[in-house]
Amino acid sequence: MNARRLLFRRRKEQVFLAGLVVMTAMALFPFFQILSLVVIKGLPQLSLGFLTRLPAPAGMVGGMGNAVLGTLTMVGLASAVSIPLGIGTGVYIALYATSRYAAVLRFIADVLSGVPTILLGLLVYGLMVVTMGSFSGLAGAVALAWIMFPSVARSSEQMVLLVPVSLREAALALGATRMQTVVYFVLPTAARGLTTAALLAVARVTGETAPLLFTAFGNAFWQNGLSAPMAALPLQIFIYATSPYPLWQAQAWTGALTLLLLIVVIHAVARWLTRARQ
Amino acid sequence: MRKVSQRLADRTFTWMLRLFTFSLFALLGTLTFQLAEASSQAWNRFGLSFLNGKVWDPVRGVFGALPFLYGTIVSSAIGLVIATVVGVSVALLLTQYAGRWVAGPVSFVIELMSAIPSVVYGLWGIFVLAPWIRSGLAPALNASLGFIPLFRGQIYGTSLLTAGLILAIMTIPTITAVVRDVCRAVPDELREGALALGATRQEMIGLAVLPFARSGIVGSVMLGLGRALGETMAVTMVIGNRPQIVASLFQPAYSMASVIANEFTEATSPLYLSSLYEIGLCLLLVTTLFYAMARVLVWRVERRARGTLL
Numbered sequence: 139m140n141a142r143r144l145l146f147r148r149r150k151e152q153v154f155l156a157g158l159v160v161m162t163a164m165a166l167f168p169f170f171q172i173l174s175l176v177v178i179k180g181l182p183q184l185s186l187g188f189l190t191r192l193p194a195p196a197g198m199v200g201g202m203g204n205a206v207l208g209t210l211t212m213v214g215l216a217s218a219v220s221i222p223l224g225i226g227t228g229v230y231i232a233l234y235a236t237s238r239y240a241a242v243l244r245f246i247a248d249v250l251s252g253v254p255t256i257l258l259g260l261l262v263y264g265l266m267v268v269t270m271g272s273f274s275g276l277a278g279a280v281a282l283a284w285i286m287f288p289s290v291a292r293s294s295e296q297m298v299l300l301v302p303v304s305l306r307e308a309a310l311a312l313g314a315t316r317m318q319t320v321v322y323f324v325l326p327t328a329a330r331g332l333t334t335a336a337l338l339a340v341a342r343v344t345g346e347t348a349p350l351l352f353t354a355f356g357n358a359f360w361q362n363g364l365s366a367p368m369a370a371l372p373l374q375i376f377i378y379a380t381s382p383y384p385l386w387q388a389q390a391w392t393g394a395l396t397l398l399l400l401i402v403v404i405h406a407v408a409r410w411l412t413r414a415r416q
Numbered sequence: 417m418r419k420v421s422q423r424l425a426d427r428t429f430t431w432m433l434r435l436f437t438f439s440l441f442a443l444l445g446t447l448t449f450q451l452a453e454a455s456s457q458a459w460n461r462f463g464l465s466f467l468n469g470k471v472w473d474p475v476r477g478v479f480g481a482l483p484f485l486y487g488t489i490v491s492s493a494i495g496l497v498i499a500t501v502v503g504v505s506v507a508l509l510l511t512q513y514a515g516r517w518v519a520g521p522v523s524f525v526i527e528l529m530s531a532i533p534s535v536v537y538g539l540w541g542i543f544v545l546a547p548w549i550r551s552g553l554a555p556a557l558n559a560s561l562g563f564i565p566l567f568r569g570q571i572y573g574t575s576l577l578t579a580g581l582i583l584a585i586m587t588i589p590t591i592t593a594v595v596r597d598v599c600r601a602v603p604d605e606l607r608e609g610a611l612a613l614g615a616t617r618q619e620m621i622g623l624a625v626l627p628f629a630r631s632g633i634v635g636s637v638m639l640g641l642g643r644a645l646g647e648t649m650a651v652t653m654v655i656g657n658r659p660q661i662v663a664s665l666f667q668p669a670y671s672m673a674s675v676i677a678n679e680f681t682e683a684t685s686p687l688y689l690s691s692l693y694e695i696g697l698c699l700l701l702v703t704t705l706f707y708a709m710a711r712v713l714v715w716r717v718e719r720r721a722r723g724t725l726l
Contacts, residue, residue: 154618155513158509158513159509161502161505161506162505165502165505165506165592166525169529171544172536175544226432227433229433230433230437231437235437243437243440245711246441247440250443253646254648254703256648256677257447257696257699257700258447260450260451260680261447261450261451264454265446284443287439315425315426316426316429317429318422320429321429344533345535347535347648348648348649351677351681372535372649375536375539376535379535379538379542379653380542380653394535397533401533405528405531
């Protein structure tokens, strides 16, 4: 083997590595730019007033208080329904189902979590908005719940599978019923992991916009019960970002900052919980 | 002997959980049924010509979905080509070169990228990406590659190219995460064998890692494609929303998800609404198809990895 060939191969290696580094830098650049711009453009208008006031007509300084409240309401409702439902389904897939049925359930859950979320908006529009005669916060919450459910089911199944088999066998050997085994042994052991899984799903659904377009619809005023249209932070960002008014556009960045802060807090709690276990 | 009440409780609990799992079927079933039922009017009226009709004119009641199919396919293709090259590169750097002190933070950032809501990407797209494309990237492409029709014509900020780039950025985390896991599954014997024969790392990647990971990479691309085809908000904000089919990537276009997002609440006639539902049904079928294929391919790699370890 001659020296020139070796040199060529070494060069090729260096060029290849440099290419990978450049690609990685390109992949990471948008993230840091988005993050810094959201802070730079959003922070100046962020105040208590922004978080508590109603949106104002173009040209006047308003806030997104109703949108923050709407997002919390709908995400809260959706979580209250879909987290227990999802964990129950996860437990069934992990511990009860035959392996063939479990594979079918896993596959359907995976397919469902890949369905474009706007289609769930269409579904809930047909099921609830048409029958109830009006866009509503409740319809928004249902759409969000349907989005969360399959992913909570899949991730909680994995958390339940982490619980040692010996623990379950010990409980069953002591005469516990399957329900007692699940409720007193499996769920408490997996509690941290389940909470993390649930929180990540909550974080994801907090930023969902598309499914709310034809369900919650948005509202410029304080929400008037669950059966009336409801504002949401992502919807408000969308409306302001695509508007022609500079003041609204500036507020869209502040809305984005608020939304990201909300998501970061949820993620931080989830991370803290996983770390505390190790 | 267990008490009767205990047995009853146990049985009720099992049935409750079983009912929960039925709701998975119910959800998929009602979704498919509702989209199919609501789109029947458009289907009866236009049949297959709905899919290759070029005219979308709600005023005259003519609905052809081809411009939206075109916009969705072309923007996703642009996004996926870029995201595959970048995503595979990042994954190779993370698994084959980087030490823990680089791989940890980079993986973390990539993970965070998938946590940013679509509407925030769209916001950035409108105010940063689109102006940059109008005044920077597009003129440069036009000057260097203008002989290709794709890079010719009047330049807009909100265009197919912008939508493609934003889809690339949004699917990079998906592809990177899957390819990273697949590359980790490559048995060490294969990699060490290549290195022991005197291969450089780059040659080792070509000899051992990529052949092993190939179907996993294809799977990750399909997974990313499923995401890209259904991506709604960010695309709606930057694609320009004009139902036309032109060769130039610098021109505005429209996508399947964004026409639903924009026009659904304004659809005045039943046929209009039904046509939008039919676009939704197409979207459901296509994303499900790609998702299923992706799953099968990724499973295959994982099973093979387990096979060699035994």
